[in-house]
Amino acid sequence: MSDPSTAAPSPDVPPWRRRRPVVLSSAAFLLVSLLTALLPGTAAAQLPQTVVSLTFDDDNADQLPAAQTLQAAGMKGTFYIPSGFVDSPDYLTRADLTAIAGMGHEIGGHTVTHPDLTTLPSDEAKRQICDDRVNLTNWGFRVTSFAYPFAAAIADSEALAQQCGYNSARGLGDIQSRFGCADCPFSESMTPDDKYYLKALDQVDNTWTLADLQTAVTNAETNNGGWVQITFHHVGGSDPLAVPVQTFDDFVNWLKPRATTNNTVVKTVDQVIGGTVNAAVNGPVVSPPGPGVNGVAQNASLETGSTNPNVPACYMVGGYGENTPTFTTTTTAPNAQEGAKAEDLSVANYVSGDAKLLPTFDLGGCSPSVTAGRTYSLRAWYKSNTVTQFAVYTRSGVGTWSYWTSSPYFATSSTYTQAVWTTPAIPSGVTGLSFGLNQFNNGLLTTDSYSFYDTEGAPNPAAAAPAPAQRSAKADSSAISTAAGDGALASTVPAPPEASTPVTDTGAAYAREAPTGDAAHHSRDQRRGPAPGTVLLVPGPNQVEPGTPVVPLEGALTG
Numbered sequence: 001m002s003d004p005s006t007a008a009p010s011p012d013v014p015p016w017r018r019r020r021p022v023v024l025s026s027a028a029f030l031l032v033s034l035l036t037a038l039l040p041g042t043a044a045a046q047l048p049q050t051v052v053s054l055t056f057d058d059d060n061a062d063q064l065p066a067a068q069t070l071q072a073a074g075m076k077g078t079f080y081i082p083s084g085f086v087d088s089p090d091y092l093t094r095a096d097l098t099a100i101a102g103m104g105h106e107i108g109g110h111t112v113t114h115p116d117l118t119t120l121p122s123d124e125a126k127r128q129i130c131d132d133r134v135n136l137t138n139w140g141f142r143v144t145s146f147a148y149p150f151a152a153a154i155a156d157s158e159a160l161a162q163q164c165g166y167n168s169a170r171g172l173g174d175i176q177s178r179f180g181c182a183d184c185p186f187s188e189s190m191t192p193d194d195k196y197y198l199k200a201l202d203q204v205d206n207t208w209t210l211a212d213l214q215t216a217v218t219n220a221e222t223n224n225g226g227w228v229q230i231t232f233h234h235v236g237g238s239d240p241l242a243v244p245v246q247t248f249d250d251f252v253n254w255l256k257p258r259a260t261t262n263n264t265v266v267k268t269v270d271q272v273i274g275g276t277v278n279a280a281v282n283g284p285v286v287s288p289p290g291p292g293v294n295g296v297a298q299n300a301s302l303e304t305g306s307t308n309p310n311v312p313a314c315y316m317v318g319g320y321g322e323n324t325p326t327f328t329t330t331t332t333a334p335n336a337q338e339g340a341k342a343e344d345l346s347v348a349n350y351v352s353g354d355a356k357l358l359p360t361f362d363l364g365g366c367s368p369s370v371t372a373g374r375t376y377s378l379r380a381w382y383k384s385n386t387v388t389q390f391a392v393y394t395r396s397g398v399g400t401w402s403y404w405t406s407s408p409y410f411a412t413s414s415t416y417t418q419a420v421w422t423t424p425a426i427p428s429g430v431t432g433l434s435f436g437l438n439q440f441n442n443g444l445l446t447t448d449s450y451s452f453y454d455t456e457g458a459p460n461p462a463a464a465a466p467a468p469a470q471r472s473a474k475a476d477s478s479a480i481s482t483a484a485g486d487g488a489l490a491s492t493v494p495a496p497p498e499a500s501t502p503v504t505d506t507g508a509a510y511a512r513e514a515p516t517g518d519a520a521h522h523s524r525d526q527r528r529g530p531a532p533g534t535v536l537l538v539p540g541p542n543q544v545e546p547g548t549p550v551v552p553l554e555g556a557l558t559g
């Protein structure tokens, strides 16, 4: 038996012993060591406390089993929920959230539709943060903690998180790990300097091992404890942000006894931050457009660019299926119907699905608001060597987006012409719309000058619509088949050859999608800035049935 005062620490000696402050004499060191062995609970309580928060972002459905694993281990996690995603395919449902809260876990907010808050006008950012908290509160949850989508925040975002009633808001990537932030501390303070930008580890992705998770904890334990927030997106599955179920389970099993042996405990964010539940605050309401007012209030003519040079501000790219779309904002003046810019959408390798540009799925900053029961005139100017149609999506009062319907086809046109279509009456519960002309064949579609009017008081369309094509089978079978639409569309002109190719769902939906998480591909210094210039992809006609909620997923822009 070696002398413990001189022997080198063996691998199974708790690492804190090697990192105790030098003020401890070797005799005191030995005493503490003996106490640890004999009275682990008592000795552990003398160690600096490490608090681990296990947090789960984005409402992914595979987090429910993880919540159950934590429950079995007596641990409580924090689930940051974009309320507009709830009940969508592959996402947690309201019933799931109720079950998770029933296990004692915390439900936190993560905005309604997960936008990059740093790119939004303050009003829309406030709707995103506040209305999410209102939704979650209305569903019966105690909501005090918030996390920034993409960990992107500016001073205004922090102020809004506070104004909306949150007690804290979390960033990502400001704690040291092998994944970055080499000059950062190993833990956040239990009394953080900035409660509205909490320092957390980089998000866990599929490059994290069990050892990485353990090291995140032991690094804090051996450096005077503190608060370690670990962020998961998927538990199981093949997503780049997934941790294997086995790794997660092993980590939980490893963590559990450390309350006794290392004074390391698991708490929710709310348990660490404390404080009372503030009243829910509504974000500013966007009214539907009045008579004669264009509801596409922002960037109707596509003149303003965004962080992505080929996607105009206030628009997003939708699409699904197997095809290769290329979006290009063209600045060659003759190409624009109005102003200097228009949007080219070229599709190649077409097999299935569609692609389109449409006002961003938001809470009214870009997408027009509507009144249930009224009808609206959708308009956009286009040139195209293929047929096209409006794909139309609805926003619910919660802020969930769903596919609604599609217009009849509009014919090819080598010169600018205006596509005009009147919606059926807006269903009850719908508060906003988004719409875009889609491309579902190989070819080139150029669009410009989007407008949206309440049919009461709408200006006359600027030009006659082109000779129409036959309605698609999908449109014929949907509720809109009884809608009159605009006069020129009620035609019997046969479909052009392009339109005779049926749009089929091959089951390869979202083939282009590469979902990313909150801080993906950001270096730490960029975290507070805009998210990367990705595009949002949504399904459309022939992909989902009307009423199906759709969550735009991020993908790379082709071209």
Ligand SMILES: [Zn+2]
Binding pocket: 057, 058, 110, 114, 148, 149, 150, 517, 518
């Ligand atoms: Zn997120």
